Amino acid sequence: MPLRRRLLALVALVLALCLIAGGALSYWHGLRKVDLEMSSAIDVAASAVSDALSTMSPGADARAQVLRLLSSFDGDRHIRVSLVSPDGKLINASRLQLPSDPPPRWLYWLLSGSTRERTFDLPGDLRKIGTITIAADSHNEVGEVWEDLKLKFAIIGGFCGVVLALIYASLGRALRPLEQLSSALDRVGDGDYTAHVSEDGPDDLKRIYRAFNRMAEQLRDSEQQNQRLNEQLSTVQEEERSEIARDLHDEIGPFLFAADVDAQAIPLLVSRQANDEVVNCSKAIRQSVQHMQVHLRGVLSRLRPAHLIDQGLPIAVEQLIGFWKARRPQIDFQTDIEDERFPTAIEEVAFRILQEGTSNAVRHGQPGTIGLTVRRTEGGMLRIVVSDDGSGITAKTTRGFGLAGMRERVASLDGRLSIADQKEGKGVMLIVEIPLPASSGNSNKHEPLTTSAA
Ligand SMILES: Nc1ncnc2c1ncn2[C@@H]1O[C@H](COP(=O)(O)OP(=O)(O)OP(=O)(O)O)[C@@H](O)[C@H]1O
Ligand SMILES: [Mg+2]
Incomplete structure (x- = not known):
């Protein structure tokens, strides 16, 4: 009824x-x-x-x-x-x-x-x-x-x-928006978040209508953000794939060709009994293969950082710097990385932050120096800092996927993230702090690794 x-x-x-x-x-x-x-x-x-x-x-x-x-x-x-x-x-x-x-x-x-x-x-x-x-x-x-x-x-x-008669009329007036609300809820249930109800009627119901409109707006925003993130994700994946394809083509292709040419030459040299040249050819083939191996490892480490992290954060960070030095030799990298093993989930997040922070600094800041720090604090936190002396954050709105992804990763470990322009307007400082479990001891601790990669 x-x-x-x-x-x-x-x-x-x-x-x-x-x-x-x-x-x-x-x-x-x-x-x-x-x-x-x-x-x-x-x-x-x-x-x-x-x-x-x-x-x-x-x-x-x-x-x-x-x-x-x-x-x-x-x-x-x-x-x-x-x-x-x-x-x-x-x-x-x-x-x-x-x-x-x-x-x-x-x-x-x-x-x-x-x-x-x-x-x-x-x-x-x-x-x-x-x-x-x-x-x-x-x-x-x-x-x-x-x-x-x-x-x-x-x-x-x-x-x-x-x-x-009065009750009938006033109930009709008061409840009319409820009919609207029910059809608006149906629309939201069908995934149409543009549904809106007019905020008329008694105060108690007005509060419900207002809450509904707010909820629909938030759902609409979240849907738009998801769409945007999905689009960005596929763009990022697309860029990554074309970069890897380019790398394979430019770096592996010529060496494969060179190895093939050298390999083809060997039977001819053997028939001519030119032993020295055969040896040279074999050396050239080995050099090509070694070059391809190094490059393949680089590509693999980008695709599977977990493999890199298996060897510890200092080595993973060295590889990361190696990757960027090959592309931006003019940047000076300053690192201060705790030589200690942490739970895998924390190391993985730490590495992802260093990776995205460095990538952001290089892409958006054109810096001369990038600093990467991973240190245990006295309060039992792991503090990860990526700083640069580039242009600072110039964009008014941040529409990227990187920072959002970092925030999600850090939040999943109950940590906190802050990013701001450095004092005196010189570059950006990204600071992340992740709580370390009480059992995460110092058994494997060595002297902190401080390097300067110019
Ligand atoms: N070190 C930095 N120097 C200058 N601007 C920065 C720096 N780090 C972040 N930003 C600004 O913050 C924005 C958001 O960064 P975010 O990593 O989320 O997105 P993105 O790098 O633009 O894209 P994506 O990471 O999704 O490929 C950047 O577009 C850039 O304007
Ligand atoms: Mg980014």
């Missing part, structure tokens, strides 16, 4: 219960009123009849006196006085004034109560005429209660109708 109908049904039920309680009270009150009125009416009539009977004198007009007494009650609203013969026949009766709008039978039946009647014997000789009976008739009194009830129920019924 929709919420609006359910609330209305509840309010209607409460109002109906109030009406029933009001009806029961009115019934009780009416019953008492009719009983009181009829009792007092019959008491007054009884005293009037007995007064009249006591002054009645026997004689020729005795019957006329009795009839006068009866007619003095004509038009009474509650009392009927009757003259009944000794054999029980009705001789005469006063005329009762009945209500113009009589109450319904069921109400009369409910309120009239027991029959109230009194009988008086006529005095002396008049006894033979018969007896006088007075009876209370509650039609008029019940009629008054009926009029009263009709008015009360008309007022209460009108009030209930107005209340229900």
Whole structure:
């Protein structure tokens, strides 16, 4: 059942219960009123009849006196006085004034109560005429209660109708945005994060609508960021692949060709018995193979740094510097690397930070010097610093994948990362601190390796 109908049904039920309680009270009150009125009416009539009977004198007009007494009650609203013969026949009766709008039978039946009647014997000789009976008739009194009830129920019924109409209208207004909200939630469920609800209605609901809009906005932003990161990731992968392809083509290709040429020459030289030249050819082939091996190792270490890290951070950092020195010989690399083994996950993250930090410095800063530091701090943290003396961060917005990736890696180890321009505007300093586990001891500790690679 929709919420609006359910609330209305509840309010209607409460109002109906109030009406029933009001009806029961009115019934009780009416019953008492009719009983009181009829009792007092019959008491007054009884005293009037007995007064009249006591002054009645026997004689020729005795019957006329009795009839006068009866007619003095004509038009009474509650009392009927009757003259009944000794054999029980009705001789005469006063005329009762009945209500113009009589109450319904069921109400009369409910309120009239027991029959109230009194009988008086006529005095002396008049006894033979018969007896006088007075009876209370509650039609008029019940009629008054009926009029009263009709008015009360008309007022209460009108009030209930107005209340229900007002509740119906205001619930409709207040709940209309909830329908919007439900269809907006459906859209979000289907992956459409542009859904928006208008923030109207009562304050409590407004808060929900606002929270929904914020949530949809954040989902929209996250989706856009994911899309962007995915695009960047594929661009980075694409760049990496073409760089490796270029390297293989430029560095391995000529040596393969040279080795092939030298190998082809050997049979001819052998047939000519030019032993010295055969030896030279074999040396040349070995040189080519050695060159290819070195280069292949470089490519492999870029593809699988974990392999590099197996040998420890100082060696991995040397390889990293070797990679960049081959491409940017003018950069001076200053390193200060703790010669100690740390948990593999921490070493891997440390290396990735040094790799991306160096790559950023070279790509964006055109520095003369890059400093790489990995040191254990006294607070039990591993502090990794990549600093350069390049241009500093000039871009207003950072749309790259590198820093975001670094942040995620560092956060996964409960560490912290900060990157800022160095003081006096000379280059950038990237600082990462990762908490070391308590058991990460100094068993394998040597003197820190400090190198300068110019
Ligand atoms: N050492 C630095 N010197 C100057 N600018 C830097 C340096 N490091 C980072 N930046 C700035 O921060 C931005 C974000 O770096 P980030 O590594 O996230 O992205 P990117 O290097 O541009 O791209 P990606 O790493 O995804 O290939 C860079 O675009 C650059 O503007
Ligand atoms: Mg980068």
